[in-house]
Amino acid sequence: MKTxxxxxxxxxxxxxxxxxxxFIVVYLLFQFIPxxxxxxxxxxxxxxxxxxxIGPNFVGLANYKTIFTxxxxxxxxxxxxIMWVLGFIPQIIVSLLLASWFSNPSLRLKxxxxxxxxxxxxxxxxxxAFAMLFFTLFSDGGPINSILIQLGILSQPFKFFSSATSSRxxxxxxxxxxxxxxxxxxxxxxxxxxxxxxxxAAEVDxxxxxxxxxxxxxxxxxxxxxxxxxxxxxxxxxxxxxxQILTNGTGExxxxxxxxxMYLNKHLFSKNYGLGGALSVVLFIITAILSxxxxxxxxxxx
Amino acid sequence: xxxKAISILLTAAMLGTMLTGCGGGGNTxxxxxxxxxxxxxxxNTNTDTSxxxxxxNTDAAVxxxxxxxxxxxxxxxxxxxxxxxxxxxxxxxxxxxxSKGLIGxxxxxxxxxxxxxxxxxxNLDETLLKQxxxxxxxxxxxxxxxxxxxxxxxxxxxxxxxxxxxxTDSDLGDQYQYTKxxxxxxxxxxxxxxxxxxxxxxxxxxxxxxxVLGTDDPDEVQTYVSDWNKFYETAATMADAGYDMxxxxxxxxxxxxxxxxxxxxxxxxxxxxxxxxxxVEDSKAMVDAGQTKTSDLWSDDWKRGFFPEGKVFCxxxxxxxxxxxxxxxxxxxxxxxGGWGAATGPQGFFWGGTWICAATGTDNAATIKDIIxxxxxxxxxxxDIVVDDDDFVNNKxxxxxxxxxxxxxxxxxxNDVEYSSKILGGQNPLGMYxxxxxxxxxxxxxxxxxxxxxxxxAAMKNYFDGNAxxxxxxxxxxxxxxxxxxxxxx
Numbered sequence: 001m002k003t004x005x006x007x008x009x010x011x012x013x014x015x016x017x018x019x020x021x022x023f024i025v026v027y028l029l030f031q032f033i034p035x036x037x038x039x040x041x042x043x044x045x046x047x048x049x050x051x052x053x054i055g056p057n058f059v060g061l062a063n064y065k066t067i068f069t070x071x072x073x074x075x076x077x078x079x080x081x082i083m084w085v086l087g088f089i090p091q092i093i094v095s096l097l098l099a100s101w102f103s104n105p106s107l108r109l110k111x112x113x114x115x116x117x118x119x120x121x122x123x124x125x126x127x128x129a130f131a132m133l134f135f136t137l138f139s140d141g142g143p144i145n146s147i148l149i150q151l152g153i154l155s156q157p158f159k160f161f162s163s164a165t166s167s168r169x170x171x172x173x174x175x176x177x178x179x180x181x182x183x184x185x186x187x188x189x190x191x192x193x194x195x196x197x198x199x200x201a202a203e204v205d206x207x208x209x210x211x212x213x214x215x216x217x218x219x220x221x222x223x224x225x226x227x228x229x230x231x232x233x234x235x236x237x238x239x240x241x242x243x244q245i246l247t248n249g250t251g252e253x254x255x256x257x258x259x260x261x262m263y264l265n266k267h268l269f270s271k272n273y274g275l276g277g278a279l280s281v282v283l284f285i286i287t288a289i290l291s292x293x294x295x296x297x298x299x300x301x302x
Numbered sequence: 303x304x305x306k307a308i309s310i311l312l313t314a315a316m317l318g319t320m321l322t323g324c325g326g327g328g329n330t331x332x333x334x335x336x337x338x339x340x341x342x343x344x345x346n347t348n349t350d351t352s353x354x355x356x357x358x359n360t361d362a363a364v365x366x367x368x369x370x371x372x373x374x375x376x377x378x379x380x381x382x383x384x385x386x387x388x389x390x391x392x393x394x395x396x397x398x399x400x401s402k403g404l405i406g407x408x409x410x411x412x413x414x415x416x417x418x419x420x421x422x423x424x425n426l427d428e429t430l431l432k433q434x435x436x437x438x439x440x441x442x443x444x445x446x447x448x449x450x451x452x453x454x455x456x457x458x459x460x461x462x463x464x465x466x467x468x469x470t471d472s473d474l475g476d477q478y479q480y481t482k483x484x485x486x487x488x489x490x491x492x493x494x495x496x497x498x499x500x501x502x503x504x505x506x507x508x509x510x511x512x513x514v515l516g517t518d519d520p521d522e523v524q525t526y527v528s529d530w531n532k533f534y535e536t537a538a539t540m541a542d543a544g545y546d547m548x549x550x551x552x553x554x555x556x557x558x559x560x561x562x563x564x565x566x567x568x569x570x571x572x573x574x575x576x577x578x579x580x581x582v583e584d585s586k587a588m589v590d591a592g593q594t595k596t597s598d599l600w601s602d603d604w605k606r607g608f609f610p611e612g613k614v615f616c617x618x619x620x621x622x623x624x625x626x627x628x629x630x631x632x633x634x635x636x637x638x639x640g641g642w643g644a645a646t647g648p649q650g651f652f653w654g655g656t657w658i659c660a661a662t663g664t665d666n667a668a669t670i671k672d673i674i675x676x677x678x679x680x681x682x683x684x685x686d687i688v689v690d691d692d693d694f695v696n697n698k699x700x701x702x703x704x705x706x707x708x709x710x711x712x713x714x715x716x717n718d719v720e721y722s723s724k725i726l727g728g729q730n731p732l733g734m735y736x737x738x739x740x741x742x743x744x745x746x747x748x749x750x751x752x753x754x755x756x757x758x759x760a761a762m763k764n765y766f767d768g769n770a771x772x773x774x775x776x777x778x779x780x781x782x783x784x785x786x787x788x789x790x791x792x
Contacts, residue, residue, distance in 0.1 A: 050427075141602065266785045270785060271424075
């Protein structure tokens, strides 16, 4: 009997590995091999000039030197961060508010299902279609300008895409609109997971709803909050589709809406795998550091 | 044992679905491949029905029996497709699929990639580099090029000499010399042909001209725009009357950039010509004085002047602008009401133009030869293009004949009349084009022109809008061009 039992355990281990095979294969093919070739490419001069291929010639760290010395990367990193923060702050505030309303049974909100669907809808629209829509709405002769002029608020059209502030705010606003529904659902799941007896106890003790929110909901929500911040930050670093389409890939005005990935796209568009690779490696390192920092922070507090 | 059986079943199910996933992919491609003979089968019925049409074909001697059954055409908009559809004898559009058509039993596959930001070139490069290894039906047969980057393809082994197709110099003897210069490689071999000539003129809004200048007569309007000083004086008058002189700063760009005295790139150094800097100076003054906008070319804000409410006095452009871009088929547009006039403008220039090239490795040489011969050397077809599409075609004697009125065209009732353009309010602009076509000088083309022109206009927009100083905008231009062409230096 004993031998039969241990035999079973071994066999289940084997099945465990077999179930892992699809993931490992996909990971190796689509993640690991591209990662290694990207790092490899970053040490080479490798681009296309017209129809002639230049390289690959080994150039050591020359690509990294170019990236760090011309100062572009810092500028685009700053743009990315500004637009992420501008979008994330309203996103987290609105999501927290909505999630606490939706998950509070004492409010007896009507039509919850409807509103939960509606706030998620913007995320279902393709980012490119959404950006095209905003581009048309806010163009110099577009409907927003006509409305503002007809209401007498403006005397002549405001060029939304010619001012760094308004273009950045538009990008941030679109990201906010697209993602606050998603965040709300995540936070709501977190809040519903909190033991209701804690809320009842607090109520019995005479805590106000503000106190309940800040003293009970927020601390217990921390793991989910941290998850939301990490994923949003990584998503923010990869911000691409909205500003790319909205500015037609130019990052105008004066490249103030050019994100790091748009910059990467510029290099890849001219088949410059050397510089593109170097930039990707730097981005990979930044993402890794950020993830570790937030992750460690969350673990230490526990 | 039960558990084991279940786990085996589950794994089998999982692997099964994975494999069906792959199998599904394989299955979907199979009908695709299988469907290529299918249209060929349809063709038999089609050729039967189109047999009477084939009789009118002036050049019915095309023997396509031993040719490939797919003609792949790479282009950046549907202009060429529309020309082939309307004017190439024996072309049958595919009612179900707009990207396909038929010539005899050959399927024409249209591959359209927009031109913007070098997207068309990048796509074409990728495919051309794979040309050798591609299956016969996937090889590019025809690709179209523009003057801005013609040299890149003409001076490569990927384009076929026209002589190898059997097109002789005398076949194209009536074409304008400049259209042949663009597609002649450094060894003097002709690699392409165009059906159109692209000398540019100034198209003005007749209503605005009457209202502000008191006349819409082309000759009199010309006196207000005959040189840049007068042009900018008129701009001030127009601004006072509530009209933008041109829709955007980019409208005058080609007029300046075609009158340069040096190339964009000298060796591998980017070089900005003085005349282009003059454009920056003049345009900035215009923007500051509120005489024009800074929107991008092709944007809705640029197009606003195609309608009377847009309040734009004029556009610069060649014949294809009127036909292809000015919304003439839309009710309420100025073009639709015949409200444009044409004047020579301050300086001659050209813009764009589409050349047909045969790709090396094509298996449809006879068909390509026939398309080139019909569209770029058949005088009757070319005259039809002028009458139907307001284009200016690449046939010197025909154009001069139609310009002077010596060559008559048929009107709707079949009567012989002198050619006139409806969009231009009955004006015959061909004389102006002829004059322009003779003086086009292409000595300063380089393979980097598209990238440089696009990036320069984009960078300077920042300067015009007041978001940057001129130096900052120039730096941005250099940066963007070097990103596009890593081999260049400032």
